[in-house]
Amino acid sequence: MKTYEIVVCALFAALMAIGANVSPFLTIGGVPVTLQLMFAILAGGLLGSRLGSFSMMAYVCIGLAGAPVFAQFKGGPASILSPTFGFVLSFIAVAYATGKLLSEPAKKAAYLYTGAVVILLNYVIGTHYMYAAFRWWAEAPQGFSYAVAWSWMAAYLPLDLAVIALSLAAVPKIRLALSKRSVYIIKE
Template sequence: MATVSAKQNSGMSALSLVYCGMFATLMMIGANITLFVPFLVVGGVPITLQPFFSVLAGLILGSRLGAISMVVYMAVGLAGAPVFAKFQGGFAQILSPTFGFVISFILVAYIAGKIVEKNGSLRSYVISGLVTMVVSYLIGTNWMYFAYKFWVAAPDVFTYKVAWMWMVPPLPKDIILSVLAGIFGHRMYKVLKVRRGH
């Protein structure tokens, strides 16, 4: 069985790099899954799989490698590759109202990994998915609000309450994906016998 190993020093094994690259790639696909599955657009809101894969990265790879895989994803996008939602890319994306969610995925993977590193029960896996969903919403929604207010010049009717109301449509799917990520992550970890890189 394959294992992800983390060296005691600052280096990373070749297999660790492969796992990080794999999850970065899954994030790229998940950001634009509607290209392959068009019916995953509900009420004009595209259902991305980024929350699912970011949680899964932390659950399977652990806090350190999971977060690194999300940093790789973000770096590739900022370097210009069209890997963000709607095939966006480039350093200018840092000013995008939704870029806060990209940043949050790093913390999501780290926190998810930390939770299950301390307690490997199925309950902890599911809880980690739900907790990190809240973290993602807090960072992403606040970034979106301040982006619209300070550099996108949103009209006065756009309030903090409106920003949170925009998050209501994707909330049900994110709750479902968070729970599924916990269940799937627990099963995959036991099957793969992955030794997490802390």
């Protein structure tokens, strides 16, 4: 990797840590509300699939190593046992998919398609992990089922769709602003 690539990956790993803790104590149904989805989309959209996903992997590794970078200032290997850790893992896939789908100058339809893929990846990976965690090692609430796990996500859907739309709308504008200032943009 080039020095510039290492720096921008570290920058997006740091932005994820900030985004995880913008509202450290705002939770809905035990799940913290964060801006991590936005930074995962921006990482993939601006850095490309390889570096975007690498920056998200770096973020996960930093958190698992013990730095308090996950939501609510948590970190360490025990984070794997958290029912919401699947959403953290999904950010790697979100950044990769965003980078792949927006690697060429995209039309508006590509952004809509990317948004659909992003929400699917985030929810499928995160919700399945949450369901498995509650079933196998976490204390499941009374009456918890697969349908309940998915119904919990309905509370987040409007916010997540708004974040996805704003993030995807920002990608071409940021790319254009960086290209006008002769800032190096990574192409895959």
